[in-house]
Amino acid sequence: MKRLLGVALGILTAIGGFVDIGDLVTNAVVGSRFGLSLAWVVVVGVVGICLFANMSGRVAAVSGRATFEVIRERMGPRAGLANLAASFLINLMTVTAEIGGIALALQLASGVAYLLWVPVALLAVWLVIWRVKFKIMENVTGLLGLSLIVFAVALFLLKPDWGVLASQAFAPSVSQEEGPGVYWYFAIALFGAAMTPYEVFFFSSGAVEERWKVKDLMQARMNVLLGFPLGGFLSVAIAACAAVVLLPAGISVTTLSQVALPVAQAGGQLALAVLILGVVAATFGAALETTLSSGYTLAQFFGWSWGKFRRPAQAARFHMSMIVVLLAGAAVLATGVDPILVTEYSVVFSAIALPLTYLPILIVANDPQYMGEHVNNRAVNIAGLVYLVIILAASLAAIPLMIVTGAGA
Amino acid sequence: MSAEKRRKIEPSEIRPAPRPAGLVLDAQLHLLDRQVLDVDGVPVTTVDDLELSGPAPDEPIPEGAAPPSITALLTGPVLGTRIFGGRPPSNRLIRIPWDVVSGVDTVITVGVRSDSLEASWVERWLRNHVIGRIPGGSHDPD
Numbered sequence: 001m002k003r004l005l006g007v008a009l010g011i012l013t014a015i016g017g018f019v020d021i022g023d024l025v026t027n028a029v030v031g032s033r034f035g036l037s038l039a040w041v042v043v044v045g046v047v048g049i050c051l052f053a054n055m056s057g058r059v060a061a062v063s064g065r066a067t068f069e070v071i072r073e074r075m076g077p078r079a080g081l082a083n084l085a086a087s088f089l090i091n092l093m094t095v096t097a098e099i100g101g102i103a104l105a106l107q108l109a110s111g112v113a114y115l116l117w118v119p120v121a122l123l124a125v126w127l128v129i130w131r132v133k134f135k136i137m138e139n140v141t142g143l144l145g146l147s148l149i150v151f152a153v154a155l156f157l158l159k160p161d162w163g164v165l166a167s168q169a170f171a172p173s174v175s176q177e178e179g180p181g182v183y184w185y186f187a188i189a190l191f192g193a194a195m196t197p198y199e200v201f202f203f204s205s206g207a208v209e210e211r212w213k214v215k216d217l218m219q220a221r222m223n224v225l226l227g228f229p230l231g232g233f234l235s236v237a238i239a240a241c242a243a244v245v246l247l248p249a250g251i252s253v254t255t256l257s258q259v260a261l262p263v264a265q266a267g268g269q270l271a272l273a274v275l276i277l278g279v280v281a282a283t284f285g286a287a288l289e290t291t292l293s294s295g296y297t298l299a300q301f302f303g304w305s306w307g308k309f310r311r312p313a314q315a316a317r318f319h320m321s322m323i324v325v326l327l328a329g330a331a332v333l334a335t336g337v338d339p340i341l342v343t344e345y346s347v348v349f350s351a352i353a354l355p356l357t358y359l360p361i362l363i364v365a366n367d368p369q370y371m372g373e374h375v376n377n378r379a380v381n382i383a384g385l386v387y388l389v390i391i392l393a394a395s396l397a398a399i400p401l402m403i404v405t406g407a408g409a
Numbered sequence: 410m411s412a413e414k415r416r417k418i419e420p421s422e423i424r425p426a427p428r429p430a431g432l433v434l435d436a437q438l439h440l441l442d443r444q445v446l447d448v449d450g451v452p453v454t455t456v457d458d459l460e461l462s463g464p465a466p467d468e469p470i471p472e473g474a475a476p477p478s479i480t481a482l483l484t485g486p487v488l489g490t491r492i493f494g495g496r497p498p499s500n501r502l503i504r505i506p507w508d509v510v511s512g513v514d515t516v517i518t519v520g521v522r523s524d525s526l527e528a529s530w531v532e533r534w535l536r537n538h539v540i541g542r543i544p545g546g547s548h549d550p551d
Contacts, residue, residue, distance in 0.1 A: 303455030
């Protein structure tokens with residue numbers, strides 16, 4: 001019974017933890033401009049993150065080594081450092097976007113300008129990282145993040161024409177005014193939002209934090225294989241809400257209140273309150289994960305002691321670097337840059353950096369010195385290679401498309 | 410260099426190296442960039458470079474010299490020289506003497522506590538001056 005509860009809890013937190021500010025904004029933007037014609041990208045992204053999160057979790061459980069230690073060991077210091085620099089910058093961008101997201105959600109709830117909420121959000125995130133146990137942190141934000149199911153409820157309340165939505169999703173076509181360049185640019189953004197590299201750093205380091213062993217792998221696999229697809233379903237619901245309300249009205253999403261508009265229209269004040277709770281929980285959880293991930297990557301590259309299972313004083317450099325990251329993120333927000341804009345760029349840059357994370361995992365998951373008998377089987381390797389091709393194509397196409405389309409304008 | 414004529418060694422005169430007994434380690438594959446853990450399993454650092462005994466790379470090797478052996482694992486700024494080239498002055502190297510190494514596997518273990526090694530000075534400085542001074546810094550998370 002206790003085990004069953006553990007499994008249910010794991011799945012629920014995986015659903016709530018899947019959606020972050022990147023998924024919220026990108027799905028709403030895409031829904032408001034392309035309807036559901038990019039829903040297939042979410043499916044491709046979810047299958048990919050399941051595949052690689054599983055792989056990195058298995059590497060961590062079997063070898064006890066988190067992803068970035070392995071990246072440096074296998075790629076050497078030069079390529080490893082280049083990888084660290086890219087991953088760290090994108091992580092920093094994502095931290096900034098998530099803290100901005102918390103502040104924007106609190107502005108939506110209170111009417112107080114979001115810039116005043118930034119220091120509050122910053123302090124709250126730091127306090128949780130400083131004092132709260134890993135397991136509690138994960139479960140609370142994940143469960144509260146489940147409130148985002150309100151998007152799916154709102155979609156039913158809106159009584160959409162399901163046939164139209166289905167034809168958008170299953171027979172995707174590019175509208176005249178958008179053009180194929182913009183369509184593919186947003187496909188890459190959506191792919192980057194679903195497959196964000198920090199999820200993999202976080203997942204593998206979390207496995208070490210929670211001391212996974214090989215026998216825990218089955219439960220971890222269920223969390224991923226059930227939780228992430230249901231999280232992806234929430235992503236599609238966000239896009240569908242935007243497609244039903246915003247697309248016909250010609251509103252393209254540039255603020256968080258526009259993301260919330262369909263939910264408010266369908267369910268009124270109560271739904272809006274639930275939505276805000278969900279957004280705060282999801283962005284707060286993701287802010288924790290990205291801040292920790294930047295500490296994890298640095299500590300693992302340089303071999304520092306790390307982990308929330310240690311007292312902060314026993315992982316001094318790890319905690320110091322996270323304080324610096326949080327302050328840097330807040331400093332970027334203090335310039336008055338639009339957090340939604342930071343989010344939109346962060347998901348595209350995530351897509352560009354994807355091969356840097358995913359190639360080393362694939363290599364190590366095949367290395368018997370680390371993995372013993374738990375090396376990848378043939379089916380996983382074939383899927384991994386197919387995804388590597390997709391990831392490389394998205395990564396190479398991202399910058400040219402960004403220039404040609406003026407970042408999707 | 411002296412004017413004394415050095416005997417040229419023909420390749421045919423060089424005997425093959427004796428088969429080493431026990432485990433063969435590849436420095437690049439098994440030592441460099443590996444995580445170092447202390448006796449309690451606390452991460453110390455990553456192996457950034459190795460220090461070998463014997464003459465410097467551009468000095469001539471005297472005949473009959475003992476084969477070089479690893480004298481220390483190096484860490485710290487020396488990593489920059491592996492990435493950007495060059496050689497640091499030897500007084501700037503942070504050494505973990507090879508004598509304290511107790512095991513080489515997918516991680517390298519040393520048989521002493523991290524705090525007793527020079528390699529952990531940044532960690533100790535930050536602990537004593539910053540992180541340990543923030544309230545709650547030396548308590549278990551709850």
